[in-house]
Amino acid sequence: MTRSPSTPLPPPKERRRLREATALTQDQLATRVGVTRQTVRAWESGRTTPRGRKREVYAKLLKTLAEQEAAQRAKPTPQPEPEPAAQPEPKPKPESESVMPKPEPVALTPAQAFDALYEFSAPALVRQTFLLTGRREAARESVERAFQAAWEQWPEVARDRDPVGWVRATAYEYALSPWQRFRPRHRHPEPPPADPGDRTLLNTLLRLPPRHRRTLVLYDGVGLGLPETAAETEASTPAAANRLLRARVTVADRLPALADPQVLHRRLAELASAERLWSAKPPAVRLVGERRARFWTRAAIAFTVALIGTTALTVRTAPTHYEPPVSRGEAVRGVPPRVAPGSLSDEELELRQKLRDQLQAGPERLTPGLE
Template sequence: MTRRPATPLPAPKARRRLRETAALTQTQLATRLGVTPGTVRAWESGRTTPRGRKREAYAKLLKTLAEEETTRQAKQEREREGEREDKEKAAPEPAPEPGPEPRPEPVALTPAQAFDALYAFSAPALVRQTFLLTGRREQARESVERAFHTAWERWPEVARDRDPVGWVRATAYEYALSPWQRLRPRHRHPEPPPADPGDRTLLNTLLRLPPRHRRTLVLYDGVGLDLPETAAETEASTVAAANRLLHAREAVAGRLPALADPHVLHRRLAELASNERLRAAEPPTVRRGGERRARLRTRAAIAFTIALIGTTALTLRTAPTHYEPPVSPGQAVHGVPHRVAPGALSDEELELRQKLRDQLQDGPERLSPTLE
């Protein structure tokens, strides 16, 4: 049974433009589709893509908005043509008075300057937040740098995103919580715990939580996102995110009853992240590191392709073109008597041969009937 192809959707930038042209907010669009505003924000940023019935409903709604926009543009064009005709028929108006001087346009930043500004603004806080997820200072710093490396490689997409900090944060969290981190040799050597006993107990409690619950707790009570935004960033429904948050709070309150109040928990998470000496590299260093990693991957891909082509050519050059069965080596056979040439016949053998020749070849003689 063949699967029906998915309904095509416009690009994320076109989805946002159609919604804004129709004067709809993300909340209004989410209400019409039966989803959360955070889900619509994730669809318009390109971080997630709708599926199934939600995809069909979203595509149908965008198609309707596009048709309305086309109709509205045609109507506006007809109105402008009518206004031009009326002005041509009317008498010339006096020249307008000079208006105020236009304000100077802001200077546009280069991609490198914009990237450095984003990194300088968000990197220190992201390192502290990632430390709450991993409990490792070096892994938190490396996760944030890897996320910014990826952001620099895909900078046009990140620069157009409405929440570039959220884009980088989601990438850093995914890298920090990857199961492959456990296989690294550095993971086998524990780092020194926090000096304060309260911070040490809180960090151990966080690390005992499942990764999804820990991430939801850090986003909601640590970063301060609302529940729909937390659900969108963790790629879960609002109900699932709420359940994870409740279970995480219950687990923390079970070991630390003083943190049962969400406001106290938020303050303690901020203090735990601020008490650690977590440093982030300079923006140019991170940007050059990302470019160097991209060059190394490109060269490795080219080298692998060349090696594969060379191996294939060598195989075609040296491989046999037809099958030649192997010839088994000769072996001596024992126990078989040698063949002997026949000698002269004896008198008995000569007599027997003559007797056989004299007899009829077709068998014994038969009696034939005769007339009397």
């Protein structure tokens, strides 16, 4: 028995967009499908996937919503018809002028595309990074370093599906690097926010572990979905959900008024917007990035040349065979002096004669022979 393939569904983001485009709430959509609001929310976030009959009903409903959206877009906007006026008949134009070519879209240069991306996303990224570090200068520097890395790899970043996400992930990695604590600037604390509520919220965020803090900022601050948050933090979806829940519990224990995710999202946005954060101009960022790239390129070339020269000198001057080292002479102590042989005594002479006689006449004398 062959099993029929499951009904295809659009991605989670498209499901939510179709619902919002047709002005449907999650409760209304859940009623039409026959499930709960929490189930619809899980489908739209990508945590779960509908199966069986619910999947078919959900797919048909999404298809209907897509058709309704397409019909609304295709419907022309009624405009008042202008009153007819007597106009002279137009003169016939030559064939070369009858069809005017449409102007082609102007393609942006790499520098213009980079500047547009920077001006669009840099201010928001600086505010988001401030929530991670609690330091204004560190947030600005992290975002600028991320954009400099993006400019060095611009062909790859320009083709990425989410260039802002690429830069954001790089900025967060730089801001949360453990090496930041060894910098002299890190030893001098910056003035806290003026508002007591903002100061308490920022201190609560900074007490969270870096991974939990980053997950909370991405999900409740930036507004990413759970799968996108998990992908950007390089974790599985269950792990990201666990970090998010733990971070929310910690914040709610310190600030009970922020137990609602909607209130927490609003407070994070207010905290990030209340600070006066600035960022450099796009040409300055590109210039600094190019200078740093040239410096490291020249340093790598100089190191390679020095390594080649050292290797050649070593090969030139190294011996071709092993020569054992000559040990240095030292005086040996504790050995008795060597005595020169002298004349034998009478007893020694008698003993020698006795031994000779016995060896010559006795039967025990052994004579060497060939076997």
